[in-house]
Amino acid sequence: MAGLDSFFHPESVAVIGASRTEGKAGHTVVANILEFGFEGRIYPVNPGAGEILGLRAYASLDDIPVVPDLVIGVLPREQTLGMMRQCADRGASHVIIPAAGFSDAGEEGRRLEEEVMSVARSADMRVMGPNSIGTVCTAGRLATSIVTLDRMRRGSLSLFGQTGMFSSGIARWIDTTEHFGVSKIACLGNKADVEENDLLEYLGGDEETRVIGVYTEGVADGRRFAGVLREVSARKPVLLLKSGRTATGRRAIASHTGALAGSEGIYSGLISQAGAVRVNDFEELFDCAKAFDSQPLPRGNRVGVVSITGVGCVLAADSSARFGLEIPLPAEETVRKTREVLPEWFPISNPADIWAGIEAHGPKKAYGAVAGAIAGDPSIDSIMMIFTLIPESRFDVLELFESLRERCPDKPLAAVMMAGDAGMHAEWKRSLETSGFPTYPSPERALRAIGALWRYAACSRRGKSLET
Amino acid sequence: MAGLDSFFHPESVAVIGASRTEGKAGHTVVANILEFGFEGRIYPVNPGAGEILGLRAYASLDDIPVVPDLVIGVLPREQTLGMMRQCADRGASHVIIPAAGFSDAGEEGRRLEEEVMSVARSADMRVMGPNSIGTVCTAGRLATSIVTLDRMRRGSLSLFGQTGMFSSGIARWIDTTEHFGVSKIACLGNKADVEENDLLEYLGGDEETRVIGVYTEGVADGRRFAGVLREVSARKPVLLLKSGRTATGRRAIASHTGALAGSEGIYSGLISQAGAVRVNDFEELFDCAKAFDSQPLPRGNRVGVVSITGVGCVLAADSSARFGLEIPLPAEETVRKTREVLPEWFPISNPADIWAGIEAHGPKKAYGAVAGAIAGDPSIDSIMMIFTLIPESRFDVLELFESLRERCPDKPLAAVMMAGDAGMHAEWKRSLETSGFPTYPSPERALRAIGALWRYAACSRRGKSLET
Numbered sequence: 001m002a003g004l005d006s007f008f009h010p011e012s013v014a015v016i017g018a019s020r021t022e023g024k025a026g027h028t029v030v031a032n033i034l035e036f037g038f039e040g041r042i043y044p045v046n047p048g049a050g051e052i053l054g055l056r057a058y059a060s061l062d063d064i065p066v067v068p069d070l071v072i073g074v075l076p077r078e079q080t081l082g083m084m085r086q087c088a089d090r091g092a093s094h095v096i097i098p099a100a101g102f103s104d105a106g107e108e109g110r111r112l113e114e115e116v117m118s119v120a121r122s123a124d125m126r127v128m129g130p131n132s133i134g135t136v137c138t139a140g141r142l143a144t145s146i147v148t149l150d151r152m153r154r155g156s157l158s159l160f161g162q163t164g165m166f167s168s169g170i171a172r173w174i175d176t177t178e179h180f181g182v183s184k185i186a187c188l189g190n191k192a193d194v195e196e197n198d199l200l201e202y203l204g205g206d207e208e209t210r211v212i213g214v215y216t217e218g219v220a221d222g223r224r225f226a227g228v229l230r231e232v233s234a235r236k237p238v239l240l241l242k243s244g245r246t247a248t249g250r251r252a253i254a255s256h257t258g259a260l261a262g263s264e265g266i267y268s269g270l271i272s273q274a275g276a277v278r279v280n281d282f283e284e285l286f287d288c289a290k291a292f293d294s295q296p297l298p299r300g301n302r303v304g305v306v307s308i309t310g311v312g313c314v315l316a317a318d319s320s321a322r323f324g325l326e327i328p329l330p331a332e333e334t335v336r337k338t339r340e341v342l343p344e345w346f347p348i349s350n351p352a353d354i355w356a357g358i359e360a361h362g363p364k365k366a367y368g369a370v371a372g373a374i375a376g377d378p379s380i381d382s383i384m385m386i387f388t389l390i391p392e393s394r395f396d397v398l399e400l401f402e403s404l405r406e407r408c409p410d411k412p413l414a415a416v417m418m419a420g421d422a423g424m425h426a427e428w429k430r431s432l433e434t435s436g437f438p439t440y441p442s443p444e445r446a447l448r449a450i451g452a453l454w455r456y457a458a459c460s461r462r463g464k465s466l467e468t
Numbered sequence: 469m470a471g472l473d474s475f476f477h478p479e480s481v482a483v484i485g486a487s488r489t490e491g492k493a494g495h496t497v498v499a500n501i502l503e504f505g506f507e508g509r510i511y512p513v514n515p516g517a518g519e520i521l522g523l524r525a526y527a528s529l530d531d532i533p534v535v536p537d538l539v540i541g542v543l544p545r546e547q548t549l550g551m552m553r554q555c556a557d558r559g560a561s562h563v564i565i566p567a568a569g570f571s572d573a574g575e576e577g578r579r580l581e582e583e584v585m586s587v588a589r590s591a592d593m594r595v596m597g598p599n600s601i602g603t604v605c606t607a608g609r610l611a612t613s614i615v616t617l618d619r620m621r622r623g624s625l626s627l628f629g630q631t632g633m634f635s636s637g638i639a640r641w642i643d644t645t646e647h648f649g650v651s652k653i654a655c656l657g658n659k660a661d662v663e664e665n666d667l668l669e670y671l672g673g674d675e676e677t678r679v680i681g682v683y684t685e686g687v688a689d690g691r692r693f694a695g696v697l698r699e700v701s702a703r704k705p706v707l708l709l710k711s712g713r714t715a716t717g718r719r720a721i722a723s724h725t726g727a728l729a730g731s732e733g734i735y736s737g738l739i740s741q742a743g744a745v746r747v748n749d750f751e752e753l754f755d756c757a758k759a760f761d762s763q764p765l766p767r768g769n770r771v772g773v774v775s776i777t778g779v780g781c782v783l784a785a786d787s788s789a790r791f792g793l794e795i796p797l798p799a800e801e802t803v804r805k806t807r808e809v810l811p812e813w814f815p816i817s818n819p820a821d822i823w824a825g826i827e828a829h830g831p832k833k834a835y836g837a838v839a840g841a842i843a844g845d846p847s848i849d850s851i852m853m854i855f856t857l858i859p860e861s862r863f864d865v866l867e868l869f870e871s872l873r874e875r876c877p878d879k880p881l882a883a884v885m886m887a888g889d890a891g892m893h894a895e896w897k898r899s900l901e902t903s904g905f906p907t908y909p910s911p912e913r914a915l916r917a918i919g920a921l922w923r924y925a926a927c928s929r930r931g932k933s934l935e936t
Contacts, residue, residue: 023860100823100824100827101811101813101814101824105813105814105815106813106815109813147858147860148858148859148860161779163777164777165777165779165856165886165887168858168887169856169857169858169886169887169888170887172857172858172887172888172889173857173889173890176889176890176891177890215779217782243779243782243783243786244782244786245786246785246786246787246788246789248785248786248788248789248794248795249782249783249785249786249787251785252781252782252784252785252786252817252819253782255781255815255817255821281783281787281910281912282783282886282887282910283909283910309631309632309633309637310631311631311633311683311711313720313723314685314711314712314717314720314721315711315717315749317714317716317717317719317720318711318712318713318714318716318717318720319714319717319749320714321714321716326716327716327720343569345569345573345574345576345577346573347573347574347723349719349720349723351720353723355568356568356569388633388636388637389637389640389641390615390616390636390637390640391616392491392615392616418633418637418750419633419636419637419638419640419750420637420640420641421640421641421644422641422644422645423644425645442749442750442751444749
């Protein structure tokens, strides 16, 4: 069987059902391919259209001068079987099928999908879908989504799942709200052929991918999944959002994709034994992905917290245990160093509330001195800085983080922007995140991400010591 | 003892330590009072300054022509005792003390605070602080915060706590990011006189306040708190963020305010028995506040979910039980009505995934038909609509919500904007929230808020039936 690379790095792409009409999926796919700057050959196929978005259109697959590496078949489900036969005749090896109404829609759909797949199997074709919204590959400058996308920043996070969210709403959200880049996205749809295990193996070996994010409602081959997940997790972090935790959730899954969600207990054990990072929702998935993408793994679970607000300190302390973290008392030497900016009468601890120091010396000096002391404290493994974005606390926050990274390159750093001005929030987020420092809107969310780094680090270390 | 009204609705305000120098707290307070459009008399007090921000300054409290209803004493802690004696001599009844370094800072500070308070008690003065960042009252057009604020929208949510966050970062966040308004904010600081119970009683009887949000690290008089909280919760929802759940959290509280956080078990029982709504962090506090501020209380815990995305359905279903909610199967009549926009082969349930209907009929017709059917379903108590903000799903969402409110004015409504364009997100959030429909970025957060509405409704109903 052919590998998956042609879904992401094809040299030539054919779009069957390409359309001149804006708003139609067959138009959107061609527009997306052009928008992302695809450098290979593009062959729109449409019996009636001479030209689509400036590209010559072909009447049929047979008229295209080469066998395309990848076919996107944007046709109604009724025409899918015929299209697959043409693909088989022409020798096409990789096909994406966006149409829904197959195994996602009752018995008739299931039969139709089986016919489609028997054509694919007999011709050794790899199929993504049916019911797949498409793929993205930033290095390959390709997007095959049937939902309009803007060109995305290149990065090293790859995402896949049965859902179309990654190739549609989430891609647009990352593009317009976040500052991390993406390597690959795949929407697997009904998983009639290509499924979670295939993607995991492919991305595990993909040099363009450093972090993998997965949404799944259930896998068909649980035994293979356990093995593949363990193997890939040993090489790079896999963040896994597995739904179907509750009976109501499993009922919704059955109605959604017809998948058997499986027992929550079995999945839970399988995921933690494999050393994957389980997340509970998309927010947590991306909060963690940002941290894994930019920060080193911590040596231990002890966090140093520096905060402008006492409430930030208390909320951080309150939630640390939930994420498997400790906020230990600082070393004496650390306390001594912070006295440079904090009055004698001001209690200093960890979490360190430095409001009095900011009032007396301004935020730059106060944060710099206390964070610097904690950076050098051997009993601290990672550092979380809490800010409140008011005019009184404005300073060059990027300079602070860059100096911390220089002083302790092995400690994960995170910035919490707890309330304050929307404009200042957008500015600091952009400044810090484009330079490799993740930001979070609350101490709880930052600690949750640091906790995930630590759990994965502890697991990898265990794995390594078992090997030697 | 005098009531608290003069902290929010004074007719005259004196600012002792008022300053001409921008950036100084004594300048900021005067600037904030002017920015909010205070219509009473303002008396800056400063021995050296003839005029501050266009206002005549007075050399001392004695020179002011009237006894001011409210004094804000923006002086270092060393000058606080002397200032309090002057206030007592002049007959001032209400004083806010922003200076820190009292009971928040060791034994010496504690003694100093005791001296200050003995002056206050002997003159029957009410004191907010020391270590109070100040107050806001939108109806009174007053802000006494020592942190620069812009004028805030008037609304019916009131907030208080020992923390300065409400009068600083959170006020700025609400102002620049959110669309709900605020009635009153109070930062209690060290709570040497005015404490949680006083504010709760005051806001419980305040006609300008419909919803109360509280942050507390512990109250001195737990027995009174239990009674007051129950009494106020019977009249309006009290959302309570009580920290100190864990040992590390309690250690941080001791270091922060020196408060005794008390046993988590005792607080937990006390809060739920009082019928207050406990929240776990600021995000949850404001998510719930938005819902209480704009939506009716539901008659039951059964939620109808309409979604463009199957994943939204599954995640909603998965988390519903956690918030005490059910997502029941729809009535037969409801299913029949949705067939108007959904093909026969498309499985329809609750949560209702309507992607096929949107593809066939566009979002306006598909959402309208399915949500309309659910609005009329007597087995559904509240409605959550899930959107993904992609160009393909753009329509007049406000029109949809207004028609739903008309059809079922007794059912809470919530919009989930799950991923998508930042610009479209800001536009829909503004459009819906300024018209009284809360929005959330995930199904989990919307259900958490609906769950809080339901818990409070169930509690109030129990209370009422006990009375009759």
